[in-house]
Amino acid sequence: MTTIAEMPAGFADKVLSAQSTFRSVMDAMARPGSVQRVAADVGTPAGMMRGSAAIALTLFDHDTPIWLDAAMSATPDVARWLKFHASAPVIADSSIASFALIGDAANLPALERFAFGSSEYPDRSTTLILQVDSLTQGPAFELKGPGIDGSAVLQAMIKPRDLFQRLSINEALFPRGIDVVLVHDDKIVAIPRTTRLIASGV
């Protein structure tokens, strides 16, 4: 059991670390497929990568219910750390979560279990934060959509392997949908609901 004294630290500088992390996430969201770096110094509870921890401290608070997958909730460390540093409620019902933290992306639940928002309020959707094996090496994914000048190529080791096929539901549901932030270590890539897969290769 972790006591408060043993708990990993949050940001070294709350204000400026949150600002620089947000700009990385905003740039990632505005330029889907591009790899952005989180520069901020941040402590990480077991199972959480630096990028996910920094995003959590930047965007989570008492207004944002958080859902953790089995890997993230294997030990109480992550939930305690989130409660202490972000005061974010950790909930069991993924369909009302603002954010879902996925540590074991291979066992990502069906997307229908998360919130897509409504046609009137498509912003009331769950944003997935998905930890993956690599965002610089692996199969190539060619993407298009708003934020992309023509097409963009992302090289990544992503589980589940059919992630982009699953995300094609965003096309049918738009403007409802799921936004995804892929994280590996301190690198992040955003796949907002407007991004479409053109082709995937080896």
Place this chain on the structure above:
Amino acid sequence: MNAPAYNFAYLDEQTKRMIRRAILKAIAIPGYQVPFASREMPMPYGWGTGGVQVTAAILGPDDVLKVIDQGSDDTTNAISIRKFFGKTAGVATTTSTTDATVIQTRHRIPEATLHAGQVMVYQVPIPEPLRFLEPRETETRRMHALAEYGLMHVKLYEDIARFGHIATAYAYPVKVNARYVMDPSPTPKFDNPKMDNCAALQLFGAGREKRIYAIPPYTTVVSLDFEDHPFTRYRFNAPCALCGADNSYLDEIVTDDKGGRMFVCSDTDFCEQRQAAGHHGTESAAPHKEKAHV
């Protein structure tokens, strides 16, 4: 000096998180107006409280901020917002469009082409393009949900029926990413084509109406029109009297009470750069009388 009385960039961290979440949703759903818990700011509504909150939420110590009011860097609104962030965030400020990383604007888009990595922040008075056609929020929200935009085309058609052309000259409605009809804020329609496929990220903040919306870079933005009445830009038929530019948006300056007037660039930075490069206009109020409508 005493200990700083404000947090970095004025807003408290919880407010910034809330605004930042709204900005991310706005980018993910281009043209959709995301509701946010707009705060009271130390300036009246109409002076850019929405734009200021968006700028405060994104601004970092390395940013270079430019603020324009109707194209001008030198008006009260622009100077006071620039000083506000100089004081509360200690950021560098500039009047140069190319040097700025964040440009907050009230109703103009600079003449110089924006580049990737820049963020435009628009101050928006009334974010709902359908508001003057349908006053009920419940109804306009459903119209957006169903992409039911016939009413807007009826409005443009009525312009044609009454005036013979689409008389809407500013806040000219656009369709973003072939889905949402959006109010580009009261920019002259001259600026509308600059929004299309723009390399910079465009964020819109409406403080009183509590909405944030966005256009990601490289996104299609189409001004609504008809096949037989295509969208046209409008500019006074004159070169700038100071720098001679014949492709910039012009302000009309009345110089006496005998009908004399000058046309000068609305974008002061653009005009100054051209003058510094050796371009000169006539500096005369006389020769360019507006042509009579035939």
